[in-house]
Amino acid sequence: MSTFRTSDKFARQLLRHNGIGRRSMLQGMGIAAVGISFGGLAACSGSETGTASTGEEATLNFYNWDTYIGETTLEDFEASSGIAVNMSLFATNDELFAKLRAGNPGFDVIVPSNDFVERMVQSDLLEPLDHSLIPNMANVDPTFIDVAYDQGRAYSMPYTWLALGIGYRKSKVSSPPDSWKVLFDSNEYANRIALLSEAGDVIRLGAKYLGHSVNEITPEIIAEVEAMMIRQKPFVRTFHEDNGQDLLLSGEVDLVLEYNGDIAQIMLEDDDIDFVIPSEGSQLNSDNLCIPKGAPHPLNAHMFINDLLDAEVGKKITETILYPTPNAAAKALMPPEYSNNPVIFPSADRMAVSEYASYNEALQPLYEEAFTRIRAA
Amino acid sequence: MESWRTAKGMFAAVATVPTLWLIGFFIVPLGIVWLYSFGTNASLTEIEISGTFSNYSRALDPLYLGILWKSILVAAATTVICIVVGFPVALAIVFSSNKWKPWLLLAIMLPFWTNLLIRTYALIAVLRREGYANQSLGWLHDNLGGLLPLVGLPAPGAYEPLELLYNNFAVIFGLVYVHLPFMVLPLYAALDRLDKSLIEASLDLGAGHFRTLLAIVAPLAAPGIISGVIITFVPALGAYLTPDLLGGPDSQMIANVIERQFKRANDWPFGAALSFILMYATFIAIAFQAMKSRQAEARQ
Numbered sequence: 001m002s003t004f005r006t007s008d009k010f011a012r013q014l015l016r017h018n019g020i021g022r023r024s025m026l027q028g029m030g031i032a033a034v035g036i037s038f039g040g041l042a043a044c045s046g047s048e049t050g051t052a053s054t055g056e057e058a059t060l061n062f063y064n065w066d067t068y069i070g071e072t073t074l075e076d077f078e079a080s081s082g083i084a085v086n087m088s089l090f091a092t093n094d095e096l097f098a099k100l101r102a103g104n105p106g107f108d109v110i111v112p113s114n115d116f117v118e119r120m121v122q123s124d125l126l127e128p129l130d131h132s133l134i135p136n137m138a139n140v141d142p143t144f145i146d147v148a149y150d151q152g153r154a155y156s157m158p159y160t161w162l163a164l165g166i167g168y169r170k171s172k173v174s175s176p177p178d179s180w181k182v183l184f185d186s187n188e189y190a191n192r193i194a195l196l197s198e199a200g201d202v203i204r205l206g207a208k209y210l211g212h213s214v215n216e217i218t219p220e221i222i223a224e225v226e227a228m229m230i231r232q233k234p235f236v237r238t239f240h241e242d243n244g245q246d247l248l249l250s251g252e253v254d255l256v257l258e259y260n261g262d263i264a265q266i267m268l269e270d271d272d273i274d275f276v277i278p279s280e281g282s283q284l285n286s287d288n289l290c291i292p293k294g295a296p297h298p299l300n301a302h303m304f305i306n307d308l309l310d311a312e313v314g315k316k317i318t319e320t321i322l323y324p325t326p327n328a329a330a331k332a333l334m335p336p337e338y339s340n341n342p343v344i345f346p347s348a349d350r351m352a353v354s355e356y357a358s359y360n361e362a363l364q365p366l367y368e369e370a371f372t373r374i375r376a377a
Numbered sequence: 378m379e380s381w382r383t384a385k386g387m388f389a390a391v392a393t394v395p396t397l398w399l400i401g402f403f404i405v406p407l408g409i410v411w412l413y414s415f416g417t418n419a420s421l422t423e424i425e426i427s428g429t430f431s432n433y434s435r436a437l438d439p440l441y442l443g444i445l446w447k448s449i450l451v452a453a454a455t456t457v458i459c460i461v462v463g464f465p466v467a468l469a470i471v472f473s474s475n476k477w478k479p480w481l482l483l484a485i486m487l488p489f490w491t492n493l494l495i496r497t498y499a500l501i502a503v504l505r506r507e508g509y510a511n512q513s514l515g516w517l518h519d520n521l522g523g524l525l526p527l528v529g530l531p532a533p534g535a536y537e538p539l540e541l542l543y544n545n546f547a548v549i550f551g552l553v554y555v556h557l558p559f560m561v562l563p564l565y566a567a568l569d570r571l572d573k574s575l576i577e578a579s580l581d582l583g584a585g586h587f588r589t590l591l592a593i594v595a596p597l598a599a600p601g602i603i604s605g606v607i608i609t610f611v612p613a614l615g616a617y618l619t620p621d622l623l624g625g626p627d628s629q630m631i632a633n634v635i636e637r638q639f640k641r642a643n644d645w646p647f648g649a650a651l652s653f654i655l656m657y658a659t660f661i662a663i664a665f666q667a668m669k670s671r672q673a674e675a676r677q
Contacts, residue, residue: 094640101422123421191540197621199641236626238543252506252542361421368642369440375629376444 054299070316104294133302136309139329156288158326167263172254180209197239199371281353414649432650452613459560467564567601
């Protein structure tokens with residue numbers, strides 16, 4: 001669930017003067033189209049025209065986030081199944097949705113976040129999954145099967161999940177932050193705070209701080225959060241494009257609203273950084289494997305989703321991307337530094353007060369308008 | 378050379394492809410977006426063209442007009458700085474030797490070969506708290522500061538990094554950096570055609586350098602200045618990547634708001650109305666300018 005996932009990774013490499021790989025250079029350039037990507041045939045099928053064991057053409061069009069797959073996953077899948085995977089990349093859920101709303105341009109497997117799974121089901125853009133073709137569903141942690149956004153997993157399989165929280169520099173805070181107050185309602189860290197530039201997330205977490213569920217938000221609560229954020233704005237250094245981990249790592253700010261997976265990555269490089277899910281609880285997100293309506297190779301797609309849920313394959317993916325995995329079998333194969341990491345897997349009591357935000361068509365424009373007013377104030 | 382009237386077949390052959398291209402990939406899509414601006418969201422994915430003006434009346438809310446006004450101010454400041462910086466650069470290239478000219482022009486155009494996003498990230502690396510600008514200033518501060526006691530002044534305190542990033546200064550700086558070539562190239566084209574003997578005459582007849590510049594060079598280069606202003610101001614007005622990445626909490630520009638309507642808010646009709654208000658404003662400005670220059674010509 002990263003907005004500028006491509007640029008994140010790329011920028012981090014650029015700013016640290018590491019050698020820039022050709023791959024990341026090309027990926028970084030790809031992002032230029034971010035603002036104005038109107039449909040188009042992003043996924044063109046490969047030249048292989050052989051037939052796969054599924055009886056379909058031996059090819060598959062996979063539409064994924066950047067840096068969100070294992071290093072050899074696609075090659076391994078091609079070796080075992082004979083199906084060549086063409087992966088194209090999107091940078092935001094909105095980009096994904098905008099591309100599919102006018103009709104599927106040829107994608108077989110996509111990776112929307114939980115609220116967009118709901119939104120796409122409502123818009124009749126997703127194909128129901130045939131669970132008999134996905135036996136590896138048994139590897140998924142049972143708590144991720146009956147989720148509110150897709151009861152019984154009729155349309156989606158969980159790929160990763162993540163939680164928003166506060167990433168901070170230990171030496172620069174008086175005490176470890178344990179409440180959203182430090183970000184939303186206090187001048188203690190004036191000009192050393194960066195918030196996420198996502199209207200829905202900011203308003204929902206503001207409501208969470210004020211004691212409301214992220215799924216019981218009313219226009220009055222939005223107005224209340226808006227007033228609080230306008231009061232807080234002079235103390236906020238910037239609204240970041242999901243590159244908060246870079247701002248924290250480079251010393252630009254000392255507290256940042258970010259996803260646990262992103263902070264876990266930079267904690268490997270800097271001991272002085274930590275992450276907390278505040279006591280009020282937070283908002284959880286999950287990215288999911290889905291098959292869009294009109295997919296040219298639905299059987300290959302089921303086979304591919306089943307492969308990604310395999311324990312060994314899941315382990316290799318997790319080793320690369322370091323996000324929390326909902327795949328219990330893959331997690332069991334991971335070293336304890338990962339599976340016991342309190343940042344990647346927050347404590348049970350904080351998880352208990354955290355929630356998935358469901359998609360609410362009526363509120364979304366209100367979030368955006370409130371956010372525009374906050375930014376303009 | 379034959380007039381196109383006598384070679385209609387040839388003209389048609391040459392003009393058909395660009396005309397179809399323009400209609401198919403510019404006029405038609407733009408027309409669809411224009412129709413969207415009179416539409417309402419029928420469902421998550423469908424827009425009904427209902428002929429409503431509600432998108433426009435919402436877009437004329439003081440909130441959005443305020444953001445539009447702020448964007449105009451930012452774009453205007455960018456354009457003015459580009460003229461002030463770009464004019465001497467263009468003059469320098471015009472008066473450089475023929476051996477150097479192509480190299481200097483290449484240096485101006487070189488940034489175009491680099492992706493905008495990469496250039497913006499490079500600016501972040503320069504401007505941020507521990508970036509190159511602050512490192513250099515800090516180095517000067519520490520080294521020169523050590524000399525102060527020698528001349529009897531108290532030693533300065535520790536270097537406090539300047540806040541160069543995530544504010545409106547950074548946005549304008551970034552926009553100037555990106556748009557400067559758009560200003561320099563038309564200025565260069567206009568100045569290069571200038572009859573240099575007029576400048577010599579002006580200097581011979583007793584005008585100073587500055588007066589020559591203002592009274593002789595600037596009016597003669599006016600077409601270049603105007604096209605430079607337009608192709609700098611218009612894209613700067615629609616900038617969204619620069620304020621997104623370099624701006625602070627209050628640096629949103631109108632294009633950021635439009636982008637959010639098409640993406641996060643999924644409200645294409647309103648986004649279309651906002652885009653077209655921006656476009657109407659641009660058209661009016663250009664038409665006004667054209668009218669003014671025609672009046673000026675008529676007076677001569």
